[in-house]
Amino acid sequence: MALREAAGNTVRETLANSMAQETSRDIGPVVLLGPPGAGKGTQAKRIMDRYQVPQVSTGDLLRQNIAQGTEVGCAVKAVMARGELASDDLVCEMVRQRLRQPDCEQGYVLDGFPRTEAQAEWLDAFLENTVFENSHPENSHPEQSHRFSSKENPSSKSHPRVTRAWPIVIRLDVDYNQLLLRITGRRSCPTCGRIYNVHFQPPAFDEVCDVDGSKLVTRNDDRLEVIQPRITAYQEQTGPVADYYQRSGRLIAINGDQPMDVVTEEIFRILEGHRTENSVIEDQRA
Ligand code: AMP
Numbered sequence: 005m006a007l008r009e010a011a012g013n014t015v016r017e018t019l020a021n022s023m024a025q026e027t028s029r030d031i032g033p034v035v036l037l038g039p040p041g042a043g044k045g046t047q048a049k050r051i052m053d054r055y056q057v058p059q060v061s062t063g064d065l066l067r068q069n070i071a072q073g074t075e076v077g078c079a080v081k082a083v084m085a086r087g088e089l090a091s092d093d094l095v096c097e098m099v100r101q102r103l104r105q106p107d108c109e110q111g112y113v114l115d116g117f118p119r120t121e122a123q124a125e126w127l128d129a130f131l132e133n134t135v136f137e138n139s140h141p142e143n144s145h146p147e148q149s150h151r152f153s154s155k156e157n158p159s160s161k162s163h164p165r166v167t168r169a170w171p172i173v174i175r176l177d178v179d180y181n182q183l184l185l186r187i188t189g190r191r192s193c194p195t196c197g198r199i200y201n202v203h204f205q206p207p208a209f210d211e212v213c214d215v216d217g218s219k220l221v222t223r224n225d226d227r228l229e230v231i232q233p234r235i236t237a238y239q240e241q242t243g244p245v246a247d248y249y250q251r252s253g254r255l256i257a258i259n260g261d262q263p264m265d266v267v268t269e270e271i272f273r274i275l276e277g278h279r280t281e282n283s284v285i286e287d288q289r290a
Pocket of ligand 1: 062089090115117120234
């Protein structure tokens with residue numbers, strides 16, 4: 005009995021592992037757009053868990069730099085505290101270094117990047133020149149899709165893969181009043197990173213993490229006086245990013261006012277659509 009159970013567990017583990025590989029292999033880059041408080045961080049973490057790809061949050065990277073007192077951190081601290089955007093050069097260089105890490109080879113979720121049209125252009129150039137080959141935004145037909153460069157991804161020699169070079173861009177649209185409640189109510193655990201909202205998803209005990217008991221914290225830029233400049237920065241500087249992707253037919257908008265789980269389901273459906281398409285491409289080439 006114990007043996008059969010153990011065998012069952014092994015089968016389940018093997019299945020889970022192969023599903024994880026299956027889902028992670030062709031997701032490619034995913035961009036989550038949306039104003040502060042739209043739920044990008046929460047959804048990015050869910051994509052990360054489901055597809056086994058890292059979340060690359062420029063806000064988190066910058067906050068880490070500030071906490072560690074790096075040169076980058078010192079350069080952005082005051083700008084971030086005012087709710088303004090850090091410079092394109094600094095952020096792009098930080099992203100370039102992060103995307104070159106091996107855990108990004110099979111895809112990643114960009115959360116909070118690109119935030120300006122210049123960053124979106126930079127990302128396209130980066131994808132074209134560094135990570136993928138034969139890239140062109142108009143090439144949406146399977147036969148013209150793109151292959152990971154074997155130089156960038158040595159494992160592709162033994163298991164050739166065809167995947168999307170261009171990001172799947174998903175924008176979460178949220179009502180303004182809802183945004184304010186989400187931002188002012190947001191708390192996070194400094195230990196495990198879990199995010200709560202005192203209005204919608206409170207912890208079991210006031211201001212304490214359910215997972216590890218740490219005292220929850222409010223982000224420095226979630227203060228009421230900083231929220232308006234952040235939303236203005238989003239409207240003025242990140243609005244054109246959506247236009248940029250819309251022009252090339254790559255923008256998918258989702259109603260972010262829906263319950264979080266419904267938004268997640270919609271996102272997974274979108275990603276699965278691309279995954280199915282990519283699997284077909286792979287089968288044809290095998
Ligand atoms: P977030 O956590 O995404 O809300 O970002 C927090 C803050 O980090 C923003 O208000 C900006 O000051 C800065 N920041 C994050 N991502 C970017 C980016 N892509 N470009 C410029 N500044 C950024």
